[in-house]
Amino acid sequence: MTVIQVGNIHKRFGKVHVLRGVEFRIPEREGAVLLGANGCGKSTLMRCMNGLARPEQGSIRVHGTDVATCGQRKLRGVRRQVGMVFQNFNLVGNLSVFQNVLYGALARHRSFFSVAAPLASREERDYALHCLERVQLAHCADQRADQLSGGQQQRVAIARVLMQRPSVVLADEPVASLDPKAAREVMNLLWSVVRAEGMTLLCTLHQLDFAMEYGDRVIGMKAGHVQVDRPMHQTDRNELQSLYEGNVRVDETPSESTTPLRKAS
């Protein structure tokens, strides 16, 4: 069953045409990797996928609801189903780790006050602690989130996703600001959680090694288009490497009428 279906997405920022007809679909329980150089439109696409940005054209269906056009109420419904992991973790720094995890429960509660640590129900508090145990940070529950290392903060963000119990996870460069050891820990944790819970994952990455090791499928973007879209075992390093060569950014793409100013001699 197709969970995510992206069709002919166009998005412009001023004169820059960032997404130029992006299309792909992701079936249920697949762990897909989205690759592409800086500025190729990956992050914009991820923001469009949970309605933080709206494309001018095209559709993004998540469980059948088109987040590109649906109203605010439906969008909130979709967001409850979609967990996000961000490059910069996006925890509330001066609140406790425990409180940050509890925020995941906003997917189930109308009011903010039912997920505030002092007022949350016993069940939600227990579940939040259980989520922290799964990322091996239960002992840090009472610490301030910004006291943790980068790798630990990203694990808290994964616990927040677990708390949310979504069916889809979007991870936008989850390990780009981590050192190699922490990056591997977070990749292992993210993938094992997603597999154990039977979630569908779309994860943008910069590291080809991680992509080839973890991904079931690779979607490669270049200059606002999907260039590669196939199961990981049908691609090779050369093809993925080519995503990072030539005109890779949307604002570098020459239009048909202009010729290169200078040929490499």
Add this chain to the structure above:
Amino acid sequence: MASPEQPRDHNGPQPSRFELPSVFTWVVLVGFLAFFIQGITAVDVEGARLIAGIGNMGDFISRAVPPDLSRLGPISGYMLETLNMAIVGVAFGVILSVPLALLSSRNTTPHPVVRVVARGVTAVLRTVPELIWALIFVAAVGLGPLAGILAIIMDTIGFCARFFAERIEEIRAGPSEAIQSTGGGRGAVIFGAILPEAMPSMTATSLFGVEKAIRSAVILGLVGAGGIGVELSSAMSLFRYDVALTIIMVIVAVVVVVETVSSAIRRRIM
């Protein structure tokens, strides 16, 4: 092959060593000088008056020292009232500032028009000096600390709502987006991410508000809005400079203590 490149001689135009002030700078400078010269001549700064002033200061000091400590008891009572006015006024002012700041911040306002109105209200509250608020409230509710408290509330809102709003506008968007992306609504974003992220800065601003309010509360007494200012003004007009000195010493001591405590708290939270 890889020898360091020698700097080339540039024959073309060089970047100028000095920049001539722009026309705008000239206009500001000339305008300032004109006002300054006009000011000096208008207020009639005379050497003779300054010298007489030094003599009078000497007279004031000789009558003020030693300070008359016999009225220290009642004076402390008035100082306490001043402190109460400041604390109560700031507390209500800060509470009212939070919603006003949320309405006037780009990222939390329900509508751009609301933002403009809220900013306007804040600007009016800030522009009118607290002494004028005090005069208005003395006329409205009569002499006494209530008028002073109301004046301090107005002044605190003008100060705090503005800085709260600036802080709210510059907090990072990430945590708010994280809460939005779990399906949280506007309230959850405000209470869950924006207010916690802004809290340390808002606390520091409120403490500045307390320091400011104590200094205002001293002055407000001069127009009858309660507090120690009444005592100071009557001591001065009765030429009881020794009592006045005691009052001034009490004020300075309390202000110094409050500022020390407040900056110690700010150091801890920032």
